[in-house]
Amino acid sequence: MNEIDATLVLAHTPFLGAASIKKAVDFLGSASAVLHAIKNQIVLPFTLRQESLDYLLNCENKTNWQEDKLLVEKEMVTIIPYTSCKFPEMLKQISDAPPLIYVKGTLPEKKTPWVAIVGTRAASFQAMEDAQRFATILAQKGVVVISGLARGIDTAAHKGSLVYSPTCGATIAVIGSGLCDIYPTENIQLANQIAASSSSAVISEFPMNLAPSRYTFPKRNRIISALSDAILLCEAPRKSGGMITMELGAKHKKKLFALPGRAGGENSCGNNWLIKSGLAQLVDHPEEILAALGFTSDFTHLKSQISEKCTFSESQFTKDEQKIVGLLMRSQLSLDELVGINSMPISTLQAILIKLILKKIVLELPGKRYKLNRN
Numbered sequence: 125m126n127e128i129d130a131t132l133v134l135a136h137t138p139f140l141g142a143a144s145i146k147k148a149v150d151f152l153g154s155a156s157a158v159l160h161a162i163k164n165q166i167v168l169p170f171t172l173r174q175e176s177l178d179y180l181l182n183c184e185n186k187t188n189w190q191e192d193k194l195l196v197e198k199e200m201v202t203i204i205p206y207t208s209c210k211f212p213e214m215l216k217q218i219s220d221a222p223p224l225i226y227v228k229g230t231l232p233e234k235k236t237p238w239v240a241i242v243g244t245r246a247a248s249f250q251a252m253e254d255a256q257r258f259a260t261i262l263a264q265k266g267v268v269v270i271s272g273l274a275r276g277i278d279t280a281a282h283k284g285s286l287v288y289s290p291t292c293g294a295t296i297a298v299i300g301s302g303l304c305d306i307y308p309t310e311n312i313q314l315a316n317q318i319a320a321s322s323s324s325a326v327i328s329e330f331p332m333n334l335a336p337s338r339y340t341f342p343k344r345n346r347i348i349s350a351l352s353d354a355i356l357l358c359e360a361p362r363k364s365g366g367m368i369t370m371e372l373g374a375k376h377k378k379k380l381f382a383l384p385g386r387a388g389g390e391n392s393c394g395n396n397w398l399i400k401s402g403l404a405q406l407v408d409h410p411e412e413i414l415a416a417l418g419f420t421s422d423f424t425h426l427k428s429q430i431s432e433k434c435t436f437s438e439s440q441f442t443k444d445e446q447k448i449v450g451l452l453m454r455s456q457l458s459l460d461e462l463v464g465i466n467s468m469p470i471s472t473l474q475a476i477l478i479k480l481i482l483k484k485i486v487l488e489l490p491g492k493r494y495k496l497n498r499n
Contacts, residue, residue, distance in 0.1 A: 133159060345368050
C-alpha cells in the first residue's frame with residue numbers, strides 16, 4: 125500500500141485522532157510503516173481502541189477510504205500526506221497536525237509571509253470593506269491571504285486578495301467540510317475562482333463528502349492559525365470563531381493584529397478586548413502589518429495602483445450599466461429606489477446589478493442597498 129493510501133486509511137479510522145496519527149507517524153517515519161507495525165503487532169506509542177484496531181487490520185476491505193479516493197480522482201483534487209515534502213512545514217509544527225490535506229488548486233510556495241484575515245460572519249459593511257482593502261494591499265505586495273471561506277469577513281478577504289490575480293494575488297481558503305460539500309453554498313463560485321487562480325487553493329483536512337458541523341469549524345481554525353505568520357481580526361464578538369483563531373494564534377506564537385472597533389459594539393468586543401489586553405496590536409492601515417512582517421518599501425504606489433484599478437470609464441459599460449453606475453456615483457440606493465428611478469423591469473435591473481457586482485464595480489450592502497466600489 126502506498127503512502128497516500130496508507131494515510132487515507134489512518135484518516136478514516138474510527139476513534140483515531142490527528143494527534144495520535146501524528147505521534148505514530150513521527151515514531152515510525154511513515155503512514156505505511158504504521159500500518160505495517162499494526163499488522164505485525166509492533167507496539168505503538170499509544171494504545172488503540174478495539175474499534176480502531178479492527179478497522180486497521182481489515183482496511184483493505186473497508187470502502188469509505190476507497191470511495192473517498194475515487195472522489196479525489198474524479199474532482200481532480202490533490203492529496204498531500206503529512207509525510208510529503210510538499211506538506212506545509214508550519215502546519216507540521218502543531219501537535220494535532222492533520223494526517224493529510226486535500227487541495228483543490230495550487231498551494232503557493234512559502235516565499236513570502238502568509239497572513240490570515242478573520243472575523244464574524246455577521247460583519248458590518250465597514251468591517252467587510254476593511255477586510256477587502258487590507259487583503260488587496262497585502263496580496264498586491266505578494267503576501268498570501270488565508271481565510272475560511274465563510275460569509276462576511278472571510279468572503280471579503282478572499283475577494284480582496286484576488287483583485288490582482290493571476291499576476292500576484294494569492295489566497296488559501298481553509299474550509300470546515302469536505303471539498304465536495306462547500307459551505308456556504310453561495311461561495312461555491314468563489315471557491316472555484318480561488319482554485320482556478322494562480323498559486324491559490326481551497327484546502328481541507330476532511331473527507332471529500334463530509335458535511336460541515338459545529339465540530340469541524342474549530343478544527344479548521346487551528347489550520348488557519350498554524351499556516352499563518354500573522355493574523356488580523358477585522359471584527360468579532362468576544363465569543364466567536366474569529367476569537368478562537370486569535371487564541372490559537374497566541375498559542376502558536378503568531379503576530380496578532382486587530383482593527384479598532386466601535387466602543388460598546390457587540391461585534392467589536394473581541395477586537396477591543398484583544399487590544400486592551402495587549403495580545404493584539406491595533407492597526408489602522410495594511411502598511412502597519414507589512415512593516416511588522418519586514419517589508420520596508422514605500423507603500424504609496426500600492427494605493428495609487430489600487431485606485432487606478434477602480435476608476436470607471438464609460439467604454440467599459442453597456443448603456444443600461446452606465447445608467448446604474450451614474451446613479452450610484454451620487455449616493456447609495458436601495459433596489460426599490462433604483463426601480464423607482466428607472467423604467468427598466470426589475471428582472472433586468474437585478475441582472476445588471478449582479479454583473480456589476482461580479483465585476484467588482486458595485487457593492488451590495490445589507491438590506492439590498494448598493495454603492496459603487498471606490499476602494
